[in-house]
Amino acid sequence: MASVITETVPQQSRRQPLPPVVRGLIWATIGFLVVNVLMSYVLDPLAGHPFITNSSVVLGWFAAVVGWLLGVGAWEEIVLPSFGILDRSVVTGTGWRQYFAMSLNHKVVGIQYLVASTGGFFIAGLAAMLMRLELMSPTMWLFPYPGQYLTTVGIHGTIMMFSVGTVALVGGLGNYLIPQMIGSNRSAFPKVSSISVWLVPVGILTVAFSPLLGQWTTGWRGYEPLAQNDANGILFYYLGVFALTMSSFLVSLNLTATILFKRTKGMTWNRIPMFAWGMLVVSLLNIIWLPEIQMTFVLGLLDRLVPLPFFTAVGSNLTYLELFWLFGHPEVYIVVLPALALWMEIMPVMVRKPLFAREWGVIGVIFVMLLSGFVWAHHMFTNMTYAEELPFSFFTEMISIPTGLAYMVVIGTIWKSNFKLTVPSLLILMSMFNFLIGGMTGVFNADPVVDLQLHDTFWVVGHFHFTIIGGMVFTWIAAMYYWLPKFSGRTYNPKLGVLGAIWIFIGFDGAFSLMFLVGMEGMNRWVPVYPSYLQPLNIAISIFAFILGAGFLFNLLHIWWAMKSGPKVEANPWKSKSLEWMTESNPLAENFPVEPVVISGTYDYDVDGVAAIIPNPAG
Amino acid sequence: MEVVHSNQVVRPAAHVEQELETRKVFGAFVLFLFGMSVPYFLMINVRFIMAAGFVPSSADQTTGAIQAVLTLISALTAWAAIRAIRGGNTSAYRVNLGLTLVLGWVSTLMMAWEWWYHPFDAMSHYGETFLTTVGLVAVMNLSGLLTLWASRARAKRLGSDQTLVRGYRLAGMYWIFLAVAALVMYIELYFA
Amino acid sequence: MDLILFGVAWVILSLLGEWGVSAWGPHFYYFTASTQALDGLNASIFLFRFLTPIFFFVVLMLIFVPLRFKHREATVKAQGRRARTNRPFVAIWITVSILVNVLFFLHPTTSAAEQQFDSLLPQNLHGALIVDVTARQWEWHFGYPQYGVTAAKDPNGNDVLYLPVGRTVEFVLRSYDFNHPYALGLDVIHSFWIPAFGEKEDVIPGETRYEVIDPTVITSTEQNPMVRVQCAEVCGPGHPYMYAAVHIVSDQAFLKWVAAEHKAGN
Structure with missing residues (x-):
């Protein structure tokens, strides 16, 4: 069409x-x-x-x-x-102005999402730095009151989850890349994404300014009945999350429809890029679970405003926990599935070999999506009866099978390949290493008898940061380096890129692997004050955390510099067969002046020739 | 790769394009409704967790019944409007949509009445789920009424071009979805 | 050739890893003072045993491949079906991952669950010491109904938990504000955790929950800070301060302490 x-x-x-x-x-x-x-x-x-x-x-x-x-x-x-x-439509600006207005161009929207997400990442990152600074001493010294520390924890988690984790790869890269990858000039509903992106800054600022209304000490989970018991800052938590989830919900509708209905000729189900598969399953998860958590938060909000007794001590506070984790665990896969898909997307290009066992990679992401709805209560082993633990433990252990398939596909792809160690492939190897640790430590959490010790300690903090930063953020940065030439027609400095990758790897693995130890030694979560025997490890963690924070800043500046004045490169520097590299670099408003026709798989690096052609309209 | 720069754009036949566009819009609409049904399911779950199947004897069955009947009729008029616009009859569409709007407003305003005059304790487990469920239905109805209003105004200004009919039909279908959801919630709140 | 090289390196790494598990595994919990903690520790070591080769398989891949296959000539590039899939590899991978997960579910998950069920059976709680644990914002409060101690305090008036070694203890966990018993909706979820006991249970308003522990070592908070009651679920600004000292003592010392509590009017 x-x-x-x-x-x-x-x-x-x-x-x-x-x-x-x-x-x-x-x-x-x-x-x-x-x-x-x-x-x-x-x-x-x-x-x-x-x-x-x-x-x-x-x-x-x-x-x-x-x-x-x-x-x-x-x-x-x-x-x-x-x-x-x-007849009232206004002219959208050109040049930099279009980034500060509603835009029907999916690439502009993608950049807007990426910038907003990056902003959220650094605001929440600053909160993390403050937390680590406070934890260098076993007593209160940076924050005057524990409530302020706990509010910082909540702001950090909420902004990271709802404006970075669920947004950067879906709203950002999804909007930017998906239409190009499937050979379309636009997303299915350009107006939907063009307006939804403006909810992201609203959500981030609402959460960041929540202390205006008072402290809230629940962390990003808004646990009941503590949320009813706190000061009023929790209101802005509910509202900010509402804005951010609404944004992701709209994007997901748009992306799903784009992938289902906007594919160009020849882009059959057998040839859909892995990233598009990732976006599809994530969007389906979003479409189910985001309205669920929104409704739950509306009930929480009404508990405060009216007030109703839903989740208070005289209502049923476990109901809130169940409803929260019912969304909360799929959320983890919403964050990480796009990253798994990106490994499978980028690696074949880097190693010049076809994607190995593609069908199993697809089966993997689909089964992760399906099983993700059955595991939620493993977050609640400490507050359910022993008998209730078993099914959730079962599904939690089983979900590692489809997740592992992503590893199988990538390992099969890189084995006996022509491996190019570039900054993106290095970062993806790091991401796979880190996510592996996240997954392996998850096996311990999945086992109730061990989890009863690990739950709510810094072990868990280490575990989920390994899955989310290790899995998603490392892959996000890999993707930013990989698609840099697409965004700007320029590329990065390889030496600085490798430096940046190693820098964050050292900072990250240092900080979060020590968290496993400090957790096992008896450090519980959400404490600005702790027994002094835990101080040495905490100081070490903090130092690595500051290295990590500086490393992220370094990568940001490097990418920023590369976009503005990095060395210029040709349109398809990776010699990728994927359709998004057929467009001009820094693509025009119209990606494809003429619709391309896909004639073979986009990962077929074992044969020469292109995967798609632009038909000559005359002939 | 071969890139052919040309000002000419390959355009398939217009009806094929329209067909694809229709599939896209209705496909996305189904996904949208899928997402929109989740809050209703959640409220059904919460109600059975909190209050099981309990219905207080003081529940105002008359108001509920009138409201349910009005909702049912409004779904029928919305359906009639969709049939009319598929036949290209803009004025019949607007009349039927107008009826739907009136019925929809009356039933939604009756929810305000239910809110104000609730013959049971709002702090009880049944009471809290009742008020929030009715609130959900009312808010969703308001979004539906806004859609209907916009669609009616659009039909008046722009007529029934083939490309516009899709949107007119969607507005009606959205209202039918809301009406069915409201009926389900009515049964759940007053009989379950 | 590559396969053999990889295989040898993998076996060596895995053996080293297993040696590491043997050497370091028993210290995974740092300090254990109950049979429950030992159960968790043994389960962890079992998991480490099986995860080690898997871990090193993937990690070695991630390091071996970039070094070994760096910029290979295009002539050796795999072609056709062989490049796209490898049935035996896929079959082995999926079979192994299913088997490992089923194994983990059977042991330690299900086998441990059986022990947990057993621990709550009435016949196994015969003669157990019952300790009423009440959590409120922000205090742990301990009572010994079998001994008539309603509020166990040390001489400074701080809440304190004394347990006799070698006797099963049944903690009865409740969350409400005993200073304001008329305000039913006042309290929040806490989590009763003694790190050295290797187990925590949430304390939930409106519910009564139980935790069964068999202390095995005579120790105290002063000797090892992992032997302390610590609230593990965030419960508001006072959460970090919500801890209490624990003493695990001999039977005689326990009875002596009970007598002292009686004398103090607790």
């Missing part, structure tokens, strides 16, 4: 009076003030005292978000057209 190019060009374009972001901020402010005043002066029986109340801030926040989205461009691009008014 050739795309309809002129479809979205407005009949009568006009300039916006103000830059979209400024307009969004103004509309958000107005929205918040109007609704907040309405709530606290008109509807509240204790009128005007105080100005901001629980319910006024919640409803005011919703008004502010609606105002922000409308102001950024949803009013002209979505609301008015849906009422049949088509």
Whole structure:
């Protein structure tokens, strides 16, 4: 299907009076003030005292978000057209301006997502640095009160999970790459992604500024009934997560439809890139579980506002735990499945060999998706009866089989290959190593009799950081180096790239492998104060953590520099057969002036020739 | 690789393109409804965890029944609207959609009444699930009403071009989904 | 040739690894003071035994391949079906991973579960010391209903837990604020953890839960800080301060301590 190019060009374009972001901020402010005043002066029986109340801030926040989205461009691009008014569409800027406006170009949206995610990553990373600084001493010294430390922990976890883990590879790389990979000029619903990206900064800032309303000490899980018992900062936790999950939900709908319905001719199910498979299964997980956690958080929010007794001590607080982990464990696979898919996507290019046992790789990601809904209660071994442990232990152990298939595929691919040790392939090897440790330590957690000791200790902290940073963040950085020429037409400096990779590897493995030891030695989670015999290990962890933080910053600066002024490279420097490398580097608004036709698998490096051709319209 | 630069764009026949577009839109719509049904399932689960099948004797069966009947009729009018627009009859579509809107508003406003006048303790396990379930239905209904309103306005301004009919049908189908969900929740809250 | 080289290196690494498990494995828990902790430790060592060769297989691959197959000539590049799959390899991989996981589920998971079920049977709790553990924000509170001690305190007034060595202890775990018993919804989830006992159980408002422990070593918090009650589930700003001292003592010393508590009016 050739795309309809002129479809979205407005009949009568006009300039916006103000830059979209400024307009969004103004509309958000107005929205918040109007609704907040309405709530606290008109509807509240204790009128005007105080100005901001629980319910006024919640409803005011919703008004502010609606105002922000409308102001950024949803009013002209979505609301008015849906009422049949088509002539108000505004010109989206060109050059750098288009990145600060709603954009129908999936590459611009992808970059917006990546930038927002990176912002979240460093905000949450700063929180982690503060935590490690505090933990260098067994007493309170950096934070005056434990509640402030615990709030920092919550901000770190929430922003990392909901704005980086679930967003960077899906909203960012997914939006940018998927349409190009499957030979399309656009995503299925460009307007959906163009507006959903603007929810990410809202969510990040809402969570980051949650201390404005007060401390919350629950961590990223919002555990009940503690959440009811805390100060009001937890409100912004619920709201921020609501915005971020809404964004991911919309992106997932769009990506699923794109993969299912926008594939070009010849891009059959046997030839769909592994990254697209990853996006497909992740999107299905998102479509099921994000509405689930949103509804759960709405109930938590109502518990506070009304207040209702759902999850309080007189209600059923275990219900909240079940509902949270019902989402919470699939969430882990939402984070890590795209990374597994990226290993299988990038490695064949690096080693010039076809993807090994491709069908098993696909079976692997699908079965991880299916099983991920059956494992949640392994987070609750300490609060269920012994009899309930067994099924969850069973599925948790079994899910390592499909996960292991990703290793099998990559190992089979690189065996007897023509291996090129580049920065992306080095980072992927590191990622596989780290995720392996994450997985192997998970075997201990899956076994209830051992988990009863490991649960809620720093062992678990080490374990899930190995899966998430080791699995997802290392792969994310690998992908950023790999697709750098695509983003900018430029490449990185190999020496600096290798330095950056080794730097974060040392910092990461040092910090988090010591966490296993400190956990086994009796360090529990969520404590700014601990028995002093644990201090030496904590100081060592902190030093490695600072090395890691600096390493991430180094990689950021290096990638930033490479994008602006790295050495220029040809359009397809890796000699990849994949379709996204057929487009111009730093692709034009239209990826493919003429629709490509796929004629063979995109991983067939054992034969010469291209995987797709651009048909000559004349002939 | 061979890249042919040309201003000409290969366009398959228009009806093929429309066919593909229809498949895309309806496929995505099914996924969307799949996601949208999750909160309802969650509320059903929560209700049975919290209050099992208990229904208080004081539950206001009359309001619930009227509301359920109105919802049912609104689904039928939405269905009639979809049939009308598939036949290209814009005015019949707008009339039926108008009826759906009125019925939808009345039944949604009755939920406000249920909220205000609830003849049982809001702090009880049944009470809390009742209020939140009705709240979920009301909020989702509001989104449906907004969609219907937009669709009706669009039909008035733009007429029934073939490419637009898809959107008109989707609005009606979304309302039918919401109506069915509301009926299920009605049965769950008043009879289960 | 590559395969043999790899195989030899793998066997050597795995043997070294197994030697490491033997040498270091028993210290995995740092300090154990109950049979439950020993069960967990033995289960861990069993897991380490089987995971070691798997771990080194993958790690060696990740190191061996880049070194061995670096920039090989394109002439040796695998072609056709052989390059895309290898039935025996896939079959072995999947079979082994299924077998290993089934094994882990049978032992230690299911075998340990059986012990856990057994530990709660009434006949096995005959003669057990019952300790009422009440958690509130932020305090551990211990009572000994069989001995009439309602609030075990040390001379400074801090909560303290005394256990006789070699006697089964049944902890009865509840979470509520005993200073404000009228406020039913006041408290939150805590987690009762003594690191040296190798087990923790959450203490949940509105529920009564049990944990059975058999202390095996005479020790105390002063001798080893892993012998302490520590709240392991975040429970608010006071969470890090929610700990209590533990003393595991001989039977006679325990009875002496009970008498002292009576005298102090606790």
